[in-house]
Amino acid sequence: DQQVKQNSPSLSVQEGRISILNCDYTNSMFDYFLWYKKYPAEGPTFLISISSIKDKNEDGRFTVFLNKSAKHLSLHIVPSQPGDSAVYFCAARYTGTASKLTFGTGTRLQVTL
């Protein structure tokens, strides 16, 4: 039962353009969403998050949008840079001591020159 889905395994974008990574979830109890970035041979690193009480959160070149009614979130990277090339994981959790992070399968982003 894949509660967090990233349906695009890969994405290629030109440097300077916008990268849009999508994520869908099925569990309506999720109230906090995170994006992680992972380079080869490294652990995932936190990128940006959003609470379910918001519909947008921005941090520099990275913006996450949340559409609760559609159970959909997206990560926008503007402008994309070659160093952004990595695997991006969407994760979700619900608030509470026993809450756990549930991850999607990841999207590999390649930013080309």
Added chain:
Amino acid sequence: EAGVAQSPRYKIIEKRQSVAFWCNPISGHATLYWYQQILGQGPKLLIQFQNNGVVDDSQLPKDRFSAERLKGVDSTLKIQPAKLEDSAVYLCASSLGTLMVDTEAFFGQGTRLTVV
């Protein structure tokens, strides 16, 4: 601030052997997680500790996997005996874990296990 430390970075063992991984979380983080990431998949939670108590081990194959977190700090994850399908990266993560704060989990670099 030091990050999450894991060792070893790489391990190759034969099937039916045993193996252990070690994790030292960020100081002050009450919650510790062990994730298994199989190639091409997202990380899957194996076990979650809150201090030294287990709060979720529903996806831990308890017939072969075990984990402990002594004194609510360091943790070890053991596999005995290993199977070929256990080949994966084992990630340890920690977070503040307080009820009132939505915080992110910080990951270590992981241990890549290859079972041959």
